[in-house]
Amino acid sequence: MKCAVVGASGFVGSAVVARLSADGLEVVRVSAPRLAWSGADSADILLQTELLPVADLLAHAIAGADVVVNAAGLASPDAGGETSLLGANALLPAVIARACERAGVRRLVHISSAAVQGRRQRLDESASVEPFSSYSRSKALGEEALRVRQPDPAARLDIVILRATSVQGPGRATTRKLQRIAASVLSSVAGPGQRPTPVTSVLGLAELVSALATFPGTVSTTVLQPAEGLTTSEVLELAGGRPPRHLPEWLCRGALGLGFGLSRLAGSRFHGALRRLEVMWFGQDQVLGWAAAHGVAVRGNVREVLTRR
Template sequence: MSWLVLGGSGFVGSEVLRALRAAGVDAVPAAAPRLVTAADTPEALVAEAALLDGAGLRAAMAGHSVVVNAAGLATPSSGDVQALLGANALLPAVVARAAAAAGVGRVIHLSSAAVQGRTPVLDATDTVHPFSAYSRSKALGEQSIDRVAADEPALSVVTIRATSVQGRGRPTTAALARLARSPLASVASPGSARSPITSVEALAGLVLAVGRYAGPVPSRVLQPWEGLTVRTVLEAAGGRPRILPAALCRLAVGSGYALSGLLGGRLDGHVRRVELMWFGQDQVPGWAEEQGIPPAPRVREVLARAQDRADDGGAPID
């Protein structure tokens, strides 16, 4: 079995490559084309994908059994809507079309649980509630690749919804370690809510398991919970979070979203990060747990490494 990893030089793609090679899988990286688009519906995205010349991608995919689409823009605060749509919504459709033409057996598309927004419990259904330009582009990417897959019955297309992935070299991980050790570190009482914080190593392990699975795989797979609560996340990163009254936290979050609404939603991302720190986000057990193949939890190690780097004087973690 030979694998091609699009975006193999990026944060997630490079870890996927490392995990594949460590498992003895023949895997090579490839760069994805840079796309921009104004199309903002699944129908328009699929139609545009059909007009693009995918010869370069088809040639790169030839002879590979599995293609992993780890390319895209992981920039939740970006305001460049056309770039987000090109990388996160149009590219998945282009990849799926090229893979079908190249005779690839399975495409694994990496998406984000952000597509479900503030829903209390994450799942692997096609229900989405995007709340930002980034999450909307990822939701459209899922919908556009689904439409291509529906027309290509010989191609297995699986979307993995990654949760809040942390790891070495990611600025958000360094920022989380700094926050944990700051006076702002706090959680809503009692602090036992599940946190969606996960590790890039576990995500790579899930990609490996999905690609190797011999039977049918559902169209969406949710990255499993790694066992941390909102309190233990901050503690693992070296913090001693304060426990705040839950009612006060809910009032603050509601006020934050109200203010953001007056500003055209510009503060939604910042308010959402605080909400996740205080309240976390639950998730249902998914396909990997049902099959007994969830990846080994690694997030405690990731956060401990980030804490150690902070102890070394804030040295970069990449």
């Protein structure tokens, strides 16, 4: 099987390439084009005109691939709504889908983010989204562009939207920041600290991508990355080397309510940081989902990642 990875040199892309290669797939590394969102209501409208040459170039780069993985995009939870963020996360997925159709690819695995479902208590695999920041809105637009696009009736493209959770990995800035917080006086959880958390590893994500790429049957349109079994207290204790402080739940909820209220007055400027604090205190539950229903085991190594210095 031949698999093309768009964005192969990035944090997620490099891990996906390594996993696919280890699993015996022929891997083609493809650089992601840089696109700018022009403000149109639909990515598909843009694809009718000026972006068709970009799709043609991508089609040439992925020619002969059975599966394409879109690991490109900007992972910037605190970013504003600049055109580069929307271009990479909202427009590029639709361009890649068009290129896949032209190249005769049978499956596209688009790596999205569970952030599209926002602050809901339980993540699921529905099309329902509740974005809360510029970053999560850009990822939600990318999913929408794939869902509402007009497919080529002659193509046989199977699109899978993979929602990655809070992915950690060696050398990642987000992971280093988590380790610094966990080792500081700010390390804390709400209540007993036994709530489930979506903190996972990039290895676990890459394992799931490989399973989706090689799965012989039909795959759900949306697949959620499985949790790796940590609680809010365990995440901080592993990352910081000591147990976190336990704060009253009412105090944490009150602080978050005030923080989000002030952030809204500032144009949602601090929503990303507040959301990370909310997940640190309260975690986030999720359904077992497609992977569990189909016996797809994702081991990951989040414990090792968090304790590595």
